[in-house]
Amino acid sequence: MDRVIETDVLVVGGGGAGFRAAIGARQRGVRVTLASKGPLARCGATPMAGADFTLDGRSMSQIEGLAGDPNDSPEKVMNDIITQGCFLNNQKLVEQYIRRAPQCLRELIEWGIHIKISDQRMIFTTGTGIMDALLRKARAVGVELLEDITLLDLVTDDGAVIGALGLDVRSGDFIEFRTKAVVMASGGWHKAFWPTTGMRDLAGDGLAMGYRAGAALGNMEFITFCCNVFLSPPAWMGSIAPYVLSLLAGGGRLTNSLGEEFLQKYDPYTVKVGITTEWNKSFISHATMREVREGKGSPNGGVYYSRGDVPWEKIEQVAALMCPDWRYKAIDLSNWGQMLKNNEPVEVGSAAEYFDGGLVVNDRFETDLRGLYAAGECALGAFGANRVFAAITEMLVQGADAGDNAACYAQTAKILAPGRETLFSLQAAAEEPLRRSDGLNPAKVRRIVQEAAHKNLGPIRNREELEAFRGFLENVRREQLPNLATQSKSRIYNKEWLDALELGNMVQLLEIATVSALIRTESRGVHYREDCPLTDNDQWLVENVVRRAGDGFEITPRPVTVTGMALPTGKTPYLEFMKKMMASHSDTGGKH
């Protein structure tokens, strides 16, 4: 072993959930180490976010300087999150979200975030601003911060996690972690898809290693695609700037390759809610994909966005807020500004953006594996079948409690050194692509898998395609993964080596998601099956829980966790049920 690091709580992931968990654990007085796969406070999904923090308006109105609708209430938010999630939500986690959100927002303000807008039940800030505030706080409380370190596997002893094997991406050195508890906060697995809105680090490592070590995964078939993502020019591909602008400007014109305004064929109420609120992700992505599948898509598999009848002054006003001088993050969008002014279309489409499922946790954020906690996007969280409220709030409320609970657990647990043989065999397995003299190029295999995932596991699915994709993935697992070989044998910043290691995780998660999507013979939220177009509340108000079994896995249904809101019954056509859920919204306005 090149290096040994001992700690009390190891946090895996350098986004908002990981940092908030690390701060919470450290405030309990235990030693905390946070391993970030990329640059500190500049990797994971958080820095890419718009970003909105949502909470109930009444609590918000009690925070000095914020708007917030005093007539809003936790009960109304509960109703809205659960109807948006099409009743598949874990209601205990929804309650936790609502209860913890006001305090988490107060902290963020105290730690120095800048608020750009505050409305009925959300504040709008920036993902990078949130990360900067969390980084300052983590440093102030004494969290050990590691960057460019990726975790390869967890090590367990007698049913509890006791350590992990890590890899220093720069040097190629292995790192042995000895720890009493682990908080998994590794985010989504965007990298299994192309295109995607995520950073390049989000490969699902945390979900896959947690699952391998014995934790359960759930609802992996629910994958949210963001609509109106740039598909061209290449340098802008994956940026969500048109999504943010269209939402804040309250519309625009979407056309297919024939120039048809395809949203006109849908129910006007659904379209209105589906454009002006964050229902847009599920509704517009669905509508966009239908055009693409009918052969009316753009060259890169999307549609076209122009400002339509939104006045140029309104666009300028929104742009001044979200991208001053037409710079969004560091992207120079001045050409797009001109195009919007002239009402010229730009190519946009739907891309993998948020993973509603993940590691199964209880309301203490404990997984099935003792000592392993999970928070944020990598956990099966509060949002059920469809997320409209903010993932930013989710990562902070869950990170806060997961970190706190992990620290309490660590206070009574012991440090145990992982067994030599276990570590040796994990290292040997990881080194295989480096040692193999001849074989398949990991980068090429990765790209083929990503494009197939986008095509087959998108917002619109059917049995035939899912079965074929399952066969494709099985073939990759059996024939290609064991034959991946890096061309360069240097351990120093070897991209091919990382690609090979990540690919195993991505294929594992894709197989689980595909089989989960096959089993779920209904349509709900972001999961739509052409061959099963009804939302089936009689049979399918259950979570698909996945556990390892033998060489494969087994999926068992688990009834939805209910605390306060009774579940609906009956079968309803997909879009009709979506409209019903939209119409069940409380009387509090805003984008959520």
Next chain:
Amino acid sequence: MASANIKVRVFRFDPSVDKQPRYEDYQVPFQAGMSAMDALDYIYQNLDSTLAYYDHAGCALGICGRCTGRINGKPGLLCQTIIAGDVTLEPLSAAVVLKDLVVKTGQ
């Protein structure tokens, strides 16, 4: 979409094995609006997978700053510098290279 090829000259140096840096030329299909990183992605995925540039956790959208380098001699972000034709891609300084276009931490 793709039209003629452009020549992309890339700085190559692995200080752990190489005595000195060298340059390698690649033919990359040109697309209007492509960034220097789009060219590197093409090279890595299709021509030469031994090439190193900061990608494993990069954002490709101008946020993380880890892909700072020189594009035709001028400092900039590889992911947000649009290229229009033949181009030379180098690190900011050969003295701080970890491998190819990836520089050492803290530099």
